Amino acid sequence: MSTSLAFLVNALIVIATVAAMEGVAWAAHKYVMHGFGWGWHKSHHEPREGVFERNDLYALLFAGIAIALIYAFRNGGALLWVGVGMTVYGFLYFFVHDGITHQRWPFRYVPRNGYLKRLVQAHRLHHAVDGKEGCVSFGFIYAPPPADLKAKLKKLHGGSLKQNEAAE
Incomplete structure (x- = not known):
């Protein structure tokens, strides 16, 4: 395979993996973290004490899988690029979820409009x-429109939400 074609194929694998990871993360969040893995994830839904929370173990788990793929296939192969795609998704998660949504950085950035604001609103509704x-x-990384989420919450709960979270 030519160098140009190999680069294109590898780039497509990385992009496809990033997209697929949103589906994997959605399913893991809904069925594992809000299911049998609630013991770790519960810390994320409570006021944080300190820099870390037990929920951060999930990031280490996914990072471990990505590192293992990159190391095992360091001499080439599609799974090397799957590991790279998982790593890219992990950086996006860290930037968007931990940094912008939960303000776990030493500096503050609050999006006032656009898609980043929508992500923050959707996640606040998740925590409502x-x-x-x-x-x-x-x-x-993907967030449905906040109006749709509010309607779904109202249907599920009839308005009995945490007042401080649902108001935003």
Whole structure:
């Protein structure tokens, strides 16, 4: 395979993996983190004490898988580029979810409009529910329109949400 074609194929694998990881992350968030893995994830839905929370173990788990793929296929192969795509998704997650949405950085940035604002609003609506049941918006990079999420929450809960979160 020519160098140009190999670059294109590898780039497409990385892009496809980033897109697929949003689906994997959505399913893991909805069915694992809000299911049998709630013991780790619960810390993310409570006020944080310190720099880390138990939920950060999920990031280490996914990073470990990506590192293992990159190391195991460091001499080439599609799975090397899958590992790179997982790593790119991890950086996007860190930037958007931890940095912008939850302000876990030493500096503050609050998006006032556009898609980043929509991501923050959707995630706040996810946190508007006490406990693991009846939440909405399980993605990290894709967010449905906030009006749709509010309507779904109203249908699920009849308006009984945390006042400070649902108001935004």
